Amino acid sequence: xxxxxxxxxxxxxxILLVSAAAVALVAIPGGxxxxxxxxxxxxxxxxxTATAEYxxxxxxxxxxxxxxxxxxxxxALADSRDGAPGFVRAVEAAIEDVLVATGGRVEVVAAxxxxxxxxxERPPPSASVSGVSHEVAVEHESATVTVRTWSP
Numbered sequence: 001x002x003x004x005x006x007x008x009x010x011x012x013x014x015i016l017l018v019s020a021a022a023v024a025l026v027a028i029p030g031g032x033x034x035x036x037x038x039x040x041x042x043x044x045x046x047x048x049t050a051t052a053e054y055x056x057x058x059x060x061x062x063x064x065x066x067x068x069x070x071x072x073x074x075x076a077l078a079d080s081r082d083g084a085p086g087f088v089r090a091v092e093a094a095i096e097d098v099l100v101a102t103g104g105r106v107e108v109v110a111a112x113x114x115x116x117x118x119x120x121e122r123p124p125p126s127a128s129v130s131g132v133s134h135e136v137a138v139e140h141e142s143a144t145v146t147v148r149t150w151s152p
Contacts, residue, residue: 038132041106042147045069046134048098054090062087068098072110072117073136073143080115088117095119105150110136112143123150 046069053063064071064087075091078084099106099120107120123129127150136143 038130038147038149041102041149042132042134044102045095045098045106045108045147046145048101050091050094050098052087052090052094054084054086056086057084068095068108069110069134069136069145070138071095072108072119072145073112073138075117076110076112076115076143077138077141078115079117080113092117092119105152107148108145109148110143110145112138112141115143123148127151 046067048068049065050068050071051063051065052071053061056062064074066074071091072095075088079088095108096119099108104121105123107118107122109119110117129148129150131146131148133144133146136145
């Protein structure tokens with residue numbers, strides 16, 4: 001009789017272990033090392049709208065809303081002219097909020113002439129990085145807005 005109890009116990013334990021192994025294989029995510037699609041991320045980030053609130057040089061409070069790509073282009077142009085550091089910081093903060101909504105691992109850089117605005121964390125040196133650049137027209141000039149994504 002003790003042998004029959006042992007067999008049932010052994011069979012139950014084996015079923016439990018096999019079930020746990022199957023659940024672990026299905027539930028644990030794989031090691032996908034490809035970075036997120038930079039085109040899809042760029043479309044999401046650059047088409048998102050944001051609002052930047054800042055204090056103008058004359059002391060008045062201002063608020064500007066627009067697409068992230070356009071705001072970044074204007075901020076890069078303002079940075080090249082050294083005319084509105086409060087505006088540039090406000091745009092950086094507003095775009096940072098947009099990037100947080102993407103889930104991270106995104107950096108956006110806007111550059112025009114001598115102006116440059118960077119938002120988001122920098123990719124680690126060992127990461128696989130993908131990027132896409134877009135030209136944005138701003139005040140009779142052009143800014144290059146680059147969206148970079150990477151895998152962990």
